[in-house]
Amino acid sequence: MNSDFKILPFDISDWPDISRIYQEGIDTGMATFETKVPVWEQWNKNHINSCRLKAVLGNKIVGWAALSPTSKREVYKGVAEVSIYITSKYQNLGIGKLLLSNLNQESENVGFWTLQARVFSNNQASIKLHTSSGFRIIGYREKVGKLNEIWYDNTILEKRSKKII
Numbered sequence: 001m002n003s004d005f006k007i008l009p010f011d012i013s014d015w016p017d018i019s020r021i022y023q024e025g026i027d028t029g030m031a032t033f034e035t036k037v038p039v040w041e042q043w044n045k046n047h048i049n050s051c052r053l054k055a056v057l058g059n060k061i062v063g064w065a066a067l068s069p070t071s072k073r074e075v076y077k078g079v080a081e082v083s084i085y086i087t088s089k090y091q092n093l094g095i096g097k098l099l100l101s102n103l104n105q106e107s108e109n110v111g112f113w114t115l116q117a118r119v120f121s122n123n124q125a126s127i128k129l130h131t132s133s134g135f136r137i138i139g140y141r142e143k144v145g146k147l148n149e150i151w152y153d154n155t156i157l158e159k160r161s162k163k164i165i
Contacts, residue, residue, distance in 0.1 A: 005062070007098060010053065019043075021085045053099055053106065062090040078111055100130070108163045114158055120153070137155055
């Protein structure tokens, strides 16, 4: 892993780079059921304000991670879903693991006790990233969504905080 990578918070000023990386994920057809990148206002409304991280090399954003709520119910306020995207040129360099590690720490600092991820079951690289970062597979949803007329399964993973009991 290159020690020149920095993990920093991101905001609206980073949206052009964040959305470009998100579009790359959409283009793979195995990262999200989204078919186009939403405008900032919509994305911002659907994601938690804290725990928005970017991976930066020099002055270039090469990856990002953020959380979205899993429910509006108060009892689930400490449970969030992970989104993580790395630009294709910088995959397999440990950036994902660094982002997930920082995201986990940041999420615990603001009171999240469980992080979850729903990953396309054919996206073995993402499943491996999550399991190598302490997530465990808790199940899967068969044919949970259709993208380009093809049904996809999701593998469901979670990581329970050891800090928040």
